[in-house]
Amino acid sequence: MTGKPIRDERSVRNRIAKLNQATKVLSDPSSAPTHVRSLHIFDRSPRAKRLFNTRDGRMLNIAVDHGIFNDGRFLAGIESMSDVLKVLVQLHPNSIQLSPGQAHLLLTASQAAGSPVPALILRCDVSNVYTAKFPCLPFCELQNDNIIEEAIRLDAAGVICTLLKLPEDAPGAVEIHKQTVRNVCTLRNACTKWNMPLIVEVLAVKWNDTKDSFVLETDMTITAPLARLACELGGDILKCDPPANIQDVKTILHVCQPSQVLLRGSDKGDEESMIEDARKFIEMGAAGLVYGRSIVHHADPSVFTRQIQKAIHGD
Structure with missing residues (x-):
């Protein structure tokens, strides 16, 4: 027998208490002691605090x-980003995601609208896989x-790039996967130097014969390992597509600890279903939600966004 023997009942109780605390932290990282929580990006980076609501640590992007x-x-x-951003900044999201050529419009739009400037997340890569x-x-x-x-000059609070996986028989599948892994690693190195939060967008696609195009992959045997890879490569925050089975969200969150996970907001079904999905994602432990065209194209973006914000922040 090796190691120090348990000598008394107090030692047993202490060890059980430590095991219980460790189990609780795994299921709820916010319950961890301060020195453990400091491993999370929200507590490590001043910029990350700008990305999230400081009260609940959640984000609408x-x-x-x-x-x-x-x-x-x-x-x-x-088409007119100046006009679009004037509307969006008045919705008071925690962050807005833009490319370098449009990012400067965020400040001018906020000034024109008389609204606080949301945190900027800067898109760092460009791809042709969305055609x-x-x-x-x-x-x-x-x-x-x-x-x-450039992100620092633009006062970005975070940067985002894509980790992409195509079907193995797709043209260029191996090379583009290698490219995106390389991109994440390159950005991880630079982000560490400047203490910039790195968001990795996890994207797996499959071929759909009916649509004659690629569509989002929802097979957890593919998406969960890809999300874990993004975590292993150093993604502070991960953006993931919601799985087909909403209960599988728990698996994604579990395998990606301690990275914070943002889920792309559901765009399927009616508006009430989308909002209900948002509530479920947050209840399961997502750090926030990402919406785009669902808000931009909405007949009344302010009403829809307020409902989403209530689902995220409980306001």
Whole structure:
């Protein structure tokens, strides 16, 4: 027998208490002592505090970086970014996601609307994989070698890039996966230097014969390991698509600890179903939700956004 023997009842009780505390922390990281919670990005980075609601540690992110992907379908409703941002800043999201060429409009839109400036999340990569017909030579590249310095100049509170996985028989599947892994690693190094929160968008796709195009992959045997890879590569925050079975959200959250997980807001079904899904995602432990066209294209963005914010923050 090795190790120090248990000598008395007090030692047994102390060890049981420590095991109980460890189990509680695994299921609810917010219950951890301060020195343990400091491992989380919210407590490690001043910029991360700007991304999240300081009261509950949750986030509503509105993504309007669709123009960077060079597909005309994505431009509907965001043709004039100045006008779009004037509306969005008045909705008071925690953060807005933009590409470098549009990011400067966030400040001017906030000033014009007389609204606080939401935290900026800067898109760092550009890809051609979102087109209607999948390209023969897919790519996903960082926009430039000094993108983190540019993010700092633009006063970004976080940066985002994609970790992509295509079906194994898709053209260029291995190479684009390698590219995106390389992108995450490159950004991780630069983000560590400048204490910039790194958000990794986890994206797996599959071929759909009916639509004759790629669609989101919902098989947990593919998406859960990819999300874990994003965590292993150093993603502070992960953006994931919701699984087909809403109960599988718990699996995603579990395998990605201690990274914070944002879920793309549901865009299926009627509005009431979308809001109910938002509530369930948060109740299961998601750190926040990401919406884009669901808000931009809504007939009354302010009403819909308030309902989503209530689901996230309970206000």
